[in-house]
Amino acid sequence: MSSPSASTMSFAVPPEDAALAERVLAFVREKVVPYENDPRWGAHGPSDELRIELNDLAREAGVFAPHAPKDCGGRALSHVGQAAVFTAAGYSMLGPIAIHCAAPDEGNISLLDKVTTPEQRERFLKPLATGAMRSCFCMTEPAPGAGSDPSQLKTTARREGNSWVIDGLKWLITGAHGAGFAIIMAKIQGGEGDGRATMFLADMSEPGIRIERTLDSLDCSFTGAHAVVRFDNLRLPADAVLGEVGEGYRYAQVRLAPARLTHCMRWLGSAIRAQEIASRYAATRTAFGKPLGEHEGVSFMLADNAMDIHAAQLAIWHTAWTLDQGHHAGTESSMAKVMCSEAVFRVADRSMQILGGLGTTRDTIVERIFRDVRSFRIYDGPSEVHRWAIGRRIVKAASK
Amino acid sequence: MSSPSASTMSFAVPPEDAALAERVLAFVREKVVPYENDPRWGAHGPSDELRIELNDLAREAGVFAPHAPKDCGGRALSHVGQAAVFTAAGYSMLGPIAIHCAAPDEGNISLLDKVTTPEQRERFLKPLATGAMRSCFCMTEPAPGAGSDPSQLKTTARREGNSWVIDGLKWLITGAHGAGFAIIMAKIQGGEGDGRATMFLADMSEPGIRIERTLDSLDCSFTGAHAVVRFDNLRLPADAVLGEVGEGYRYAQVRLAPARLTHCMRWLGSAIRAQEIASRYAATRTAFGKPLGEHEGVSFMLADNAMDIHAAQLAIWHTAWTLDQGHHAGTESSMAKVMCSEAVFRVADRSMQILGGLGTTRDTIVERIFRDVRSFRIYDGPSEVHRWAIGRRIVKAASK
Amino acid sequence: MSSPSASTMSFAVPPEDAALAERVLAFVREKVVPYENDPRWGAHGPSDELRIELNDLAREAGVFAPHAPKDCGGRALSHVGQAAVFTAAGYSMLGPIAIHCAAPDEGNISLLDKVTTPEQRERFLKPLATGAMRSCFCMTEPAPGAGSDPSQLKTTARREGNSWVIDGLKWLITGAHGAGFAIIMAKIQGGEGDGRATMFLADMSEPGIRIERTLDSLDCSFTGAHAVVRFDNLRLPADAVLGEVGEGYRYAQVRLAPARLTHCMRWLGSAIRAQEIASRYAATRTAFGKPLGEHEGVSFMLADNAMDIHAAQLAIWHTAWTLDQGHHAGTESSMAKVMCSEAVFRVADRSMQILGGLGTTRDTIVERIFRDVRSFRIYDGPSEVHRWAIGRRIVKAASK
């Protein structure tokens, strides 16, 4: 009941996208789920070897990277199409990795598709979109740098002749280990664009880039983990600028609104999975004379899960539809981010509670879903930052 | 921001319905809101005199009863159309009364449209749908009768020659005072359909019908209040049966799923109103050196209101769309009922909190909205009954 | 189970206070509760006639005003003693009125006991403490005056010869109708204490005091309702100053911390009552084949009520104990205020939900409890102001 049926999906989703989503769901259930206990999925995420193996399966099944631009072999899915497909992929935490729609690559593909030069497209976007390499997005800094407030950016880029020289410290850089290249946010120091944030593209093999350490984190589903990355006299050629000098914040916005929505889509799939596991358990495990699911204390939790999943799905569809109409959808995507991240967390939390002791062990995937969705209430803008932005707009509109 | 803009409405609403909704909203803002302090709106609801005055204004404005069947002068709005129009009407608690889409008449019109004989259509539906008379729906009984559990029905109907004789006690009968007729749910005693629930149509002027008392209630928006109604040897002709003998529960279902959704629509309008009032207050009232709305403690509540309104609206649209596709939408309407009734209550509660002392007085309409939406978490199925039903279906599906 | 048993009460309460509380509870159950349907309790609170009748009954029963100072015939109860006695009184919303521990008189007695001159003690405190007259506390002002933020005080007092001349507008002045005197907060304009808040004592019969209107309010338990009061060239003698010039804010604090705690005590009593009514209903009303209380959807609400009542009671006891140790207990009383006001609201809300349709009517007292405790989340400092104050102290302490 909680999973999107074909008929209700057509509320918003074109039939061809719904059909693709069905194929992705079948692929994930049959081919990907069996890998969930693969030892190559460790505390710091699935290994690249595992990722590549899953990518090959997805290619075989004809479901690899349907969101990629057409010149990169994809279908350039609409946002509504992504809603259908990425939710299906999210049924397993390895699903997005398999079809290559996981963060941060998916968001990077989307950004590069919009702002690269033809040369950058060939060198960075194409290998990324086809799965030949991974990438990372280097924006977040430890205190007192840019965390929730991007204006506190401390990493600098200064011009020296034909080069840019970048210095700074980034952390919580998802996927850094094994990434082929990085998108780096830095503040121009001196000269044109002085003081303005700018994005750069850099091979991770550059000698000025050093992964200082890998963070042990609550979540565990990202290939390449989260790392501390130092730029120490990193020298890049003049054409390493992504798009235009000084447009870093604007591009960050271009990237973030859709990227946070695709997070919602994938985690919605995991919430549907958790609910499915909890429902099945409630239907079979007995206590006090009847199946757990006949205790209202349990069935009400399942009902609340269903409503949370429903609201999250509707908010995603609506925002996706609004983006597809060409709107910026800033408020809609902020609302969807808060609503979904908090809803899927509640779903995971209740599912764990229903599973009882079993739920706290890795014997079901719910334990890992719980950990990962908890982090989602923080990354891509913590709930508080979005609430602040939504509230501010309301007050501003009411002040007129 | 919290109110549905034209562009987002088109996510689901046909342009002609969106346009009608805009006209209804303008009518309510300009013509109806000024009546909110009319002394004819008392603790037991607006008087019939006030209702009739408002109906005339609506007729003048061309917005009266657009949901009525076409042969009764209406447009027979689709469910999605109702979602747009009734939400607009709900902007004032007097709006639904003005355009004649308030409960219980709106649900009764819908039911009668589906199951009356041609004679009943002329005698009951037409005067009801055109606003010539009001009606009430007599189902709920005090303990130990039918409350949340309709199977506990105690009111009886037995056949005597060509007559039906009905005895029983009903309560919480909304709109009983001043109603022209009643739909009565009773259990057949003896003969054909023995033990089965059946609906009857009866003029309220029948000598066997007595309004025992008017209940003092938390809510205050229903014309004709809530009453205790006794049937004491009420004799009705054989053709007083609505539809077929023994089909009472089925008709109750036919009535309830859409009727609970139209409640959601109307109360969503009130939630939007409460948010508008709270937002304006937050933008102007100062405390501790700045407008209230610049305190996150307040602006976060406005943001949460916006998200609750958003989720409620999406759930309504989705269920309305599903009903329009011809589906029964039992689970969808249960979910929408719980989600909306709880969301609009939270919105009213937060709006009151933002308004502070002012919010607890009748100086704004929020105080009355708060009271009425509290009751909505109980009538048309308390949240617990819906959660139980939703949960049971999930467990049943998972047991297969 | 939810009501404080003798044994657990002794966790903190001295035996003589516990015994008095038992007598008060018995008095309220037997003598006061029957008055709950008295028509003299209207929308604007119980009438003075009803109050006086109840006071007489309390005197007869030997439970009148045990908190009053000893020279006024009371026992000068400790805070812990008040916790026991006022909670017992709160079992009926008329109980505090009967034993004369209702707001604002109880807080005014406490304040006057601490800061009056001997003359003021005779003229104002004694008649107040013995129930010969009522009083009101005039602090809150409509926008843009002093609401949550007392520093926005707009009412002024200026010296003219031997007189003080006061001008300003107050609202939400509880008990103004029928009060014998008022405590007025005003800001000194010119001269000694210029710009500083000061309290004054004034007979309500002064020609410069005018009750402009009575507010219709959600709550309904205060004798004398809530009014808008205007001071228009109100001339008071020099000795009308309560305590010292310029000490108004300090006295407000002296009054507020204990006064908000006694609100908690009284409303805790009402929460216990609501829980008792809901529990009894759940034990007897059936639905779906068994008593409501055997449905976990209901019994979990009763359990949550019990835990909310427990936490509220413990927080009250602890703060009362801390006050009795001679501490200011600012943070403790802020925490107790938020915890209790929100807990008793949840209890009332759940109790209403359990009662279903019945709960939304005045057929039980729960409907009125619900309305009054909602307001308590706002008066004596809205939750947000207390959270802000608590949070600020934590951050300040952590900054060291």
Add this chain to the structure above:
Amino acid sequence: MSSPSASTMSFAVPPEDAALAERVLAFVREKVVPYENDPRWGAHGPSDELRIELNDLAREAGVFAPHAPKDCGGRALSHVGQAAVFTAAGYSMLGPIAIHCAAPDEGNISLLDKVTTPEQRERFLKPLATGAMRSCFCMTEPAPGAGSDPSQLKTTARREGNSWVIDGLKWLITGAHGAGFAIIMAKIQGGEGDGRATMFLADMSEPGIRIERTLDSLDCSFTGAHAVVRFDNLRLPADAVLGEVGEGYRYAQVRLAPARLTHCMRWLGSAIRAQEIASRYAATRTAFGKPLGEHEGVSFMLADNAMDIHAAQLAIWHTAWTLDQGHHAGTESSMAKVMCSEAVFRVADRSMQILGGLGTTRDTIVERIFRDVRSFRIYDGPSEVHRWAIGRRIVKAASK
């Protein structure tokens, strides 16, 4: 502010216990906290080597096992004394391990102190209470055995001559790895006590005991992890029965009520720690122009933490006091368990949210606290089982 000050602690705690708690807190802060990043604390809990090192430090500091019986070198702390001391120990998750009051040993010491024979006391209790060995408690079984419902016990014990033969499968057996002995719950099969639950004591070195696997779990603070343990033809001598045959459930109750309360105490200490870390971060990390803690969105969370900690502490003290009075305190300890486990989870969750990205990493202890307290909402009776028990008693009492 959130941590228990000396003065407020004396609300209930005797000075000598308060003084000991202060010494424990100082010991934990100075000696234990530095071990939190010791690599011997892995995903399956701290190693025994680390535990022994910490025990030695505690002995040196004179704070080892003050709850142990006097003949085992302890002080036989009262429940109120435990509340003070164990909360202090919980400041670090390694604190309870250091002073040897961690689960399941602490509860096993308490149980054995009450029901062993003198021989069992020498052989099992003394080495356990002095830290010479650890123990485990084998009750929980995988589906369809005894989980929340102990009556579903599947492990059997049958008499063969002078021996007991035990067969069955247990899981989630905390501390099994490295334990010296086990307390085993089994159902007598045939003969005296047929069908009745009975407890047995067994060396973990018995050939009939096999640890099948270690569970990967969300929590990570228990020495010896959680394991699956199989009893396969486990033969024990006749005197291996703990206490009396057939009294297993009664002893489980004897053990559980205090044991769940000591969990509350320890985790309260961790909640205080989390709040301290979050407060300090909020006071220093800036965003949007000021310290995080000056944003109400953050400071309100700190205030809510303070109130949750306060309520949890009061509920613990009250239950401890009630136990010390010689009462069974079944309802009180159920309420305390639900209130504390849910409160400390919310505190950990909010603290993580305040810390943002940092909070999701192991760079602070909050990440591990979050994981462990989540599990506490499940073990020792999930919230739902306690709510059910509390609610049932309320309904039963109201039925009279």
